[in-house]
Amino acid sequence: MEISHSCDVHLVRAKRVATDYLGWTMILRANLGWGLLGGLALATSGCVTPPAPVQPPQVVATLTPPPPTMPAGGYIGMKIPPKRADGRYFTPNLDNTDQAAVWHLRNALNVAALGCDQAGGGVAEPYSAWIKTHAAVIDRYYQAYIREWQAPGWWDWQRVYDDNQTRIYNFYAQPAIRAAFCAVAREEVAQVGQVADDELPAFARASLKRLDRPFVEFYAAYDAWRDYYEPAPPPVVPPQVVPTIDPPVIVIPPAGTDALGVNETTAESTETPLAPAPVDPPTEEPTSPR
Helix, strand or coil: CHHHHHHHHHHHHHHHHHHHHHHHHHHHHHHHHHHHHHHHHHHHHHHCCCCCCCCCCCCCCCCCCCCCCCCCCCCCCCCCCCECCCCCECCCCCCCCHHHHHHHHHHHHHHHHHHCHHHCCCCHHHHHHHHHHCHHHHHHHHHHHHHHHHCCCCCCHHHHHHHHHHHHHHHHCCHHHHHHHHHHHHHHHHHHCCCCHHHHHHHHHHHHHHHHHHHHHHHHHHHHHHHHHCCCCCCCCCCCCCCCCCCCCCCCCCCCCCHHHHHHHHHHHHCCCCCCCCCCCCCCCCCCCC
16 A cells, blocks of 8 residues: 555656646747747848838920921912811802702812823823713702802802802812822712712712812911911000190189180280271362363
């Protein structure tokens, strides 16, 4: 029994020592782990890459646009159409009726057929084919166009009509825009022969806008050049009116004085005395002889 009790005591002591040893081991490991973590944190904190400095936005140099250039064919003092209130340049093809649009298209392509030989050609033959194969419909719109000019009852409508046709031809015959105009006319004349008779007015309106585009672009380029180099003169300020005649001086008579009497006296005193009229010497009557 003593031996057994002694063994039990030794076993309890051994377990207590083992427990203490394990406890201290775990505490040591825990402290060692926290130390390692702390050291690792300190080490890594020294290795963290600092944030990159904020770079200011890059300054982009703004280039001044070059000054506008004179369009090819333009010259100083050139007269171009003004703009309407809606900002569009005046051309012969604004606010046209159906018959006017068809006839103006015929005029434009006629000018191209006559003047585009030196600018690539390719207009005369398809134009001749169009006016031959569609002569009836073209003449129908032309007669309606003439009646528009006759409707107001002007006695000189024919002269006004002829002047209008001359302006249309001169518009499309401008030498400075001939090459660009002929390039568009070459495309339009290739299509007009395929247009149905009923669709001709709609095609004519759209075609005239395309034919007018080279002229409108030229006018805009010329205006930009002129406005840059020849700014509009300052407004004229009318000169101040300076009186050249001294105002009359009004003399106020003293109180109690008859103004009319003073004026009369002054007038009498300043009057120049009249010289006495000459008196003819007396004439003696002739005496009859006794």
